[in-house]
Amino acid sequence: MSEEQIKNLEIQFEARIARDEKIEPKDWMPEKYRKTHLRQMSQHAHSEIIGMLPEGNWITRAPSLRRKVALLAKVQDEAGHGLYLYSACETLGTSRDELYEQLHSGKAKYSSIFNYPTVSWADMGAIGWLVDGAAIINQVPLCNTSYGPYARAMVRVCKEESFHQRQGYEIMIKLANGTDEQKEMAQDALNRWWWPSLMMLGPTDAESIHTAQSMKWKLKRKSNDDLRQQFIDQTVPQAELIGLTIPDSDLKWNEERGSYDFGEIDWDEFWQVVKGHGPCNKERMNARVGAWERGEWVRDAAMAHAEKKQKQKQAV
Amino acid sequence: MSTKNWPLWEVFVRSKNGLEHRHFGSLHAADAEMALENARDVYTRRNEGISIWVVESIDITASNPENNGELFEPAQDKVYRHPTFYDLPDEVKHM
Numbered sequence: 001m002s003e004e005q006i007k008n009l010e011i012q013f014e015a016r017i018a019r020d021e022k023i024e025p026k027d028w029m030p031e032k033y034r035k036t037h038l039r040q041m042s043q044h045a046h047s048e049i050i051g052m053l054p055e056g057n058w059i060t061r062a063p064s065l066r067r068k069v070a071l072l073a074k075v076q077d078e079a080g081h082g083l084y085l086y087s088a089c090e091t092l093g094t095s096r097d098e099l100y101e102q103l104h105s106g107k108a109k110y111s112s113i114f115n116y117p118t119v120s121w122a123d124m125g126a127i128g129w130l131v132d133g134a135a136i137i138n139q140v141p142l143c144n145t146s147y148g149p150y151a152r153a154m155v156r157v158c159k160e161e162s163f164h165q166r167q168g169y170e171i172m173i174k175l176a177n178g179t180d181e182q183k184e185m186a187q188d189a190l191n192r193w194w195w196p197s198l199m200m201l202g203p204t205d206a207e208s209i210h211t212a213q214s215m216k217w218k219l220k221r222k223s224n225d226d227l228r229q230q231f232i233d234q235t236v237p238q239a240e241l242i243g244l245t246i247p248d249s250d251l252k253w254n255e256e257r258g259s260y261d262f263g264e265i266d267w268d269e270f271w272q273v274v275k276g277h278g279p280c281n282k283e284r285m286n287a288r289v290g291a292w293e294r295g296e297w298v299r300d301a302a303m304a305h306a307e308k309k310q311k312q313k314q315a316v
Numbered sequence: 317m318s319t320k321n322w323p324l325w326e327v328f329v330r331s332k333n334g335l336e337h338r339h340f341g342s343l344h345a346a347d348a349e350m351a352l353e354n355a356r357d358v359y360t361r362r363n364e365g366i367s368i369w370v371v372e373s374i375d376i377t378a379s380n381p382e383n384n385g386e387l388f389e390p391a392q393d394k395v396y397r398h399p400t401f402y403d404l405p406d407e408v409k410h411m
Contacts, residue, residue: 027381076361083358087342090324096344097321153341160362299346303320306347 017217022148025091033217036210037147038092040219045085046103047111050284052078054118055127063121070167071124077164081157088149104289112270113200115278122175122182122189128168130190130197130235136161137231138201141221150219169238176242183243190239191247198262199270201228207267232260324373325351327358329365337369345370 001009010030016023023029052075059075062068089099102108113131118124139161142154175186202208202224214220222230232251239246250263272278322344328337340359345351351370359365379387395401404411 024381026378073361076357080358080361083343084341090342095321096324299322300320302346302350303322306350309347 014216017146020218021146022151023146024148032213034092036213036217036219037150038089038094040214041085041089041092041150041153042094042099042102043109043111045082045089045099046108047114048078048082048085049103050110050114050288052082053284053287054114054116054280055124057118058121058124061121062124067124067171074128074164074167077160081153081160084153084156085150088147088153091149100292104285104292106276106285109274111200112273112278113196115273115281115284116192116196117280120185120189122171122185123193125168125171125175125186126189126193128164128166129172129238130168130193131200132161132164132168133235134197134200134231136165137227137234142219144218144221146218172244173242176244186242187244190244194247195265195269196273198228198231198265199267201231203267203270229259232262236260322346325355325370326373326376327351327355328369328371329355329359330367331365333366337367340364342373348372 009028013023013028013030013033023033055071055075055078059068059071062071086096086099090096099108103110118127136158139154139158143151143158145151145154172186172190175182177183205211205223205225208224211220211223215223236246236251248263250261252261253259254261273281276282323346324342325345325348326342327340329340330337340355343351343354343358345354348370352368355368355370360368391397
């Protein structure tokens with residue numbers, strides 16, 4: 001194709017998106033659109049998969065059967081969400097194996113929040129309430145994104161995710177109304193998860209290199225800072241309602257803006273964790289790669305079994 | 317490294333009797349039986365279906381959007397296929 005032809009196709013493509021048309025896998029798309037989507041969708045899929053680990057840590061020690069079935073269902077949903085998203089990635093021509101390879105080799109990133117440890121049961125509450133809460137804020141606008149398979153996956157994810165947040169907040173309510181020790185546990189979890197949750201919504205707008213292009217493609221509908229403000233404004237009253245304190249001495253309602261002002265985020269910590277120096281980066285990757293390697297003989301055996309059955313069928 | 321990867325399957329789910337099977341997504345499985353089992357876990361965790369079809373993705377032949385012109389445009393100027401094309405007096409009822 002000549003450069004002029006490509007230019008023409010690009011103009012038509014941008015016009016389709018501007019008209020709110022969806023793009024489907026076999027449609028022509030600019031290479032950059034394909035790459036940006038692959039990066040974002042696979043990062044999202046990896047986050048769901050790694051995101052199972054911090055919570056999986058507590059399944060066997062959940063304090064009641066009610067809590068255990070809920071946590072198990074939540075972690076299973078996360079596996080499902082990872083699978084929807086990997087499938088969406090595959091529609092852009094990258095195989096599941098390549099995607100796994102990118103994760104396992106460390107070439108692909110996942111949400112840095114999952115590199116923090118889950119040291120008490122209250123962390124299950126804080127994760128559901130804050131981490132899933134922030135994730136929902138990020139994800140709801142993606143239900144309208146321009147790439148059809150991604151949008152459809154996100155509709156399913158968002159539908160399922162609201163229970164995740166509610167079950168987390170319920171854990172926090174119970175602890176916050178419990179003994180002094182339980183309340184302290186809840187406050188401690190909030191103290192540790194609050195700032196990483198704010199970071200989860202991404203670098204500030206000034207630092208975010210992909211925002212402008214992603215907005216144009218409707219891969220992003222609101223800027224990181226706007227999403228963060230939305231998260232803070234909706235979460236602060238939820239903390240107050242159950243008598244917990246947000247660990248930010250600069251947090252103050254701003255009458256004029258109709259929003260909360262908040263303190264400085266430690267972006268050095270964020271970048272350290274992104275670069276692999278968080279408290280659990282190594283542990284997470286070891287757990288994931290180890291599970292994949294230990295499962296290899298099962299995958300091979302299943303394939304051998306399927307081939308054998310196929311041959312028997314053909315022989316009849 | 318595994319010798320052979322599990323193939324990709326497309327999953328269609330009927331949400332209730334009276335409705336058609338609809339494409340729900342795809343997944344990897346070693347064979348059709350496993351694809352059905354995996355589809356149950358991945359796509360019907362909340363009573364989304366009462367029947368599942370799986371078909372290996374490789375067996376689906378899809379039209380190419382580049383040929384959409386010749387495939388679908390001819391239907392656009394055949395307005396006589398629609399009831400509103402025909403002139404009838406207002407007095408005619410039930411037609």
